[in-house]
Amino acid sequence: MKRFTEALAHQAVLASVVALALLLWAGALALWGIATASLTFESWESTTGSGGAVHNQVSYQPGWSVDTWTMKQSHTGKLGLESGFDRVAIQVDHSVEPAQARYFQFDSTSGKELEYRTSCALCHANGPRVLRPAPQTSVEGAGVLSRWVMLLMNLRIKLYGTVQNVVTPLGGRSRSVPLNWGGAAYDEELQHERCVACHGSSGLASRSPLQKRHFMPISFMLKNELMPLGFHGALSESEKQEILSWLRSPFLPKQGKFN
Numbered sequence: 001m002k003r004f005t006e007a008l009a010h011q012a013v014l015a016s017v018v019a020l021a022l023l024l025w026a027g028a029l030a031l032w033g034i035a036t037a038s039l040t041f042e043s044w045e046s047t048t049g050s051g052g053a054v055h056n057q058v059s060y061q062p063g064w065s066v067d068t069w070t071m072k073q074s075h076t077g078k079l080g081l082e083s084g085f086d087r088v089a090i091q092v093d094h095s096v097e098p099a100q101a102r103y104f105q106f107d108s109t110s111g112k113e114l115e116y117r118t119s120c121a122l123c124h125a126n127g128p129r130v131l132r133p134a135p136q137t138s139v140e141g142a143g144v145l146s147r148w149v150m151l152l153m154n155l156r157i158k159l160y161g162t163v164q165n166v167v168t169p170l171g172g173r174s175r176s177v178p179l180n181w182g183g184a185a186y187d188e189e190l191q192h193e194r195c196v197a198c199h200g201s202s203g204l205a206s207r208s209p210l211q212k213r214h215f216m217p218i219s220f221m222l223k224n225e226l227m228p229l230g231f232h233g234a235l236s237e238s239e240k241q242e243i244l245s246w247l248r249s250p251f252l253p254k255q256g257k258f259n
């Protein structure tokens with residue numbers, strides 16, 4: 001009997017060692033997968049001025065203290081072209097609490113740092129944004145695993161928690177296109193109770209507060225019922241209208257894109 005229990009215990013230890021090895025192997029494979037893939041997809045949120053498709057290619061380079069997210073973006077058709085795309089990057093320093101994000105725009109061919117084409121913080125309220133391909137479109141770059149790799153990248157992005165945007169100079173001078181567009185009037189923070197539980201609090205799912213300058217991503221989330229996260233479609237029509245009228249007043253047009 002004793003020998004039997006010993007053998008059982010021995011097997012259990014062996015099984016745990018094997019399970020742990022498998023887990024480590026899967027973790028390493030997952031990290032390797034997301035660190036080497038360049039995912040290409042049509043963006044759901046970003047469109048051209050006339051509503052046309054915008055194609056993105058995103059890659060992730062993890063580091064001990066600073067991760068680098070790089071994106072090529074084409075407004076003129078699928079990527080794979082040698083020119084005619086924007087090249088941007090976000091560096092996330094996760095060795096500090098809260099993490100810090102720095103934004104860069106590069107010349108697509110020479111790689112030289114350039115002035116921003118748009119104010120990044122208009123849409124990047126909290127460092128890197130979750131990747132959302134347009135519905136019914138494909139994700140390419142890691143074969144059949146592309147969707148899984150995207151899931152892991154998105155998990156990494158969410159796990160940064162609150163991320164602070166840091167203003168950086170260009171060539172030793174302040175930029176002519178600011179990181180934060182719109183001036184002080186747009187610093188006003190969204191106080192809606194359905195949103196502040198995560199945006200502007202501390203804790204695991206916490207994010208930086210949303211401001212009036214984030215009218216584009218906020219209206220995108222409301223229109224597609226993507227927020228509050230995990231409570232799909234939970235906002236009543238009147239709550240949605242409350243947030244939209246706060247967004248519009250008194251600066252934004254009442255008609256058009258932000259309805």
Ligand code: HEC
Pocket residue numbers: 042043044045046056058069070071088089090103104105116117118119120121122123124127128129130131132133216
């Ligand atoms: C109009 C909104 C908007 C603006 C302005 C914008 N971005 Fe983004 N960006 C996005 C969205 C949305 C994504 C996520 C990809 C997707 O789903 O399309 C993204 C993704 C990225 C990524 C890939 C990593 C990530 O965040 O997922 C980088 C790098 C990036 N943007 C850099 C920049 C830089 C640098 C600027 C300023 C020069 C900028 N972006 C301005 C909307 C914007």
Ligand code: HEC
Pocket residue numbers: 123124125126128129130158192194195196197198199205207208210214217218221227228229230235243
């Ligand atoms: C349960 C927590 C939670 C609640 C509540 C919530 N959000 Fe979010 N929100 C998130 C998380 C996590 C992200 C990043 C992941 C994503 O984009 O799915 C996010 C992303 C966003 C973004 C993109 C900017 C960013 O920080 O990445 C906007 C805009 C946004 N939410 C709007 C809203 C609005 C408006 C409400 C209220 C109606 C709301 N959210 C309620 C958790 C929440």
